[in-house]
Amino acid sequence: MTTPNTALVTGASRGIGRAIAQRLAADGFTLIVNYARDAAAAADTVTEITAAGGKAVALQADVSDPQQLQQLFSDAVQAAGPIAAIVHNAGILPMANIALEHLESFDQCVAVNLRSTFLLMGHAREQLSEGGRFVALSSSVLARNFPGYGPYIAAKAGVEGLIRVFANELRGRQITANAVAPGPVATELFFKGKTPEQIAQLAAMNPLERLGEPEDIANTVAFLCSQDGGWVNGQVLRANGGFA
Numbered sequence: 001m002t003t004p005n006t007a008l009v010t011g012a013s014r015g016i017g018r019a020i021a022q023r024l025a026a027d028g029f030t031l032i033v034n035y036a037r038d039a040a041a042a043a044d045t046v047t048e049i050t051a052a053g054g055k056a057v058a059l060q061a062d063v064s065d066p067q068q069l070q071q072l073f074s075d076a077v078q079a080a081g082p083i084a085a086i087v088h089n090a091g092i093l094p095m096a097n098i099a100l101e102h103l104e105s106f107d108q109c110v111a112v113n114l115r116s117t118f119l120l121m122g123h124a125r126e127q128l129s130e131g132g133r134f135v136a137l138s139s140s141v142l143a144r145n146f147p148g149y150g151p152y153i154a155a156k157a158g159v160e161g162l163i164r165v166f167a168n169e170l171r172g173r174q175i176t177a178n179a180v181a182p183g184p185v186a187t188e189l190f191f192k193g194k195t196p197e198q199i200a201q202l203a204a205m206n207p208l209e210r211l212g213e214p215e216d217i218a219n220t221v222a223f224l225c226s227q228d229g230g231w232v233n234g235q236v237l238r239a240n241g242g243f244a
């Protein structure tokens with residue numbers, strides 16, 4: 001029997017997810033490239049992976065929708081066999097103060113960032129092979145309590161809570177479950193709605209004095225998915241250049 005080497009990355013059509021998918025493909029995984037809306041961008045991720053000699057297939061699913069996720073896993077297993085690593089990267093950052101008129105933003109943020117994590121873990125529990133890896137994306141902004149980040153911070157704090165329990169619940173299966181919490185990273189999600197001054201200020205907050213690049217986060221996730229990362233379990237790794 002061959003060792004399963006398929007990895008599923010949610011939200012891999014661009015940004016951090018695309019960089020994670022490319023890196024895991026370079027490390028020898030066959031990639032399931034999930035996306036929600038942008039089929040062309042997901043196809044570009046697949047093209048870049050295959051052009052570099054890797055294997056990948058794009059599959060659409062909104063991660064907050066249980067039926068679409070069910071279909072995603074069934075299509076993924078059919079396309080690429082048993083799954084060895086799941087990276088739940090898809091996420092949104094709707095800026096909203098904690099005010100009654102923003103309940104809809106809160107619900108949407110929790111659905112895409114947190115409810116999805118519970119659902120992905122449910123599938124991971126059923127699908128991950130012995131020795132598998134589960135990684136979810138949190139955020140280092142948890143430590144900063146910036147105004148307007150309430151729904152996002154609430155959802156990502158929930159992700160960090162789930163990851164520790166999930167690692168314990170997987171006892172005996174040699175599967176690790178961890179979160180990676182980036183600081184500011186140069187992607188659409190980060191740049192949207194920010195002035196050049198705000199971007200410069202956030203970039204200067206860590207002692208390395210630059211924004212993170214998607215590849216910085218992909219390197220961290222790849223470590224956790226590798227043999228070398230096998231003793232890290234139930235942790236939140238803050239990959240942020242020292243942003244605190």
Ligand code: NAP
Nearest residue numbers: 011013015016035036037038062063090091184185187189
């Ligand atoms: P991004 O550039 O906006 O990309 C988001 C990705 O998620 C896209 O591929 C998008 O696919 C997908 N997505 C969005 N909603 C989805 C849904 N409902 N179902 C499935 N896929 C969905 O974001 P990013 O900056 O790379 O962020 C990736 C992760 O890192 C997120 O969890 C984010 O919270 C976290 N993070 C980012 C930063 C940062 O500064 N960038 C910092 C800390 C944490 P479509 O385009 O096809 O919809």
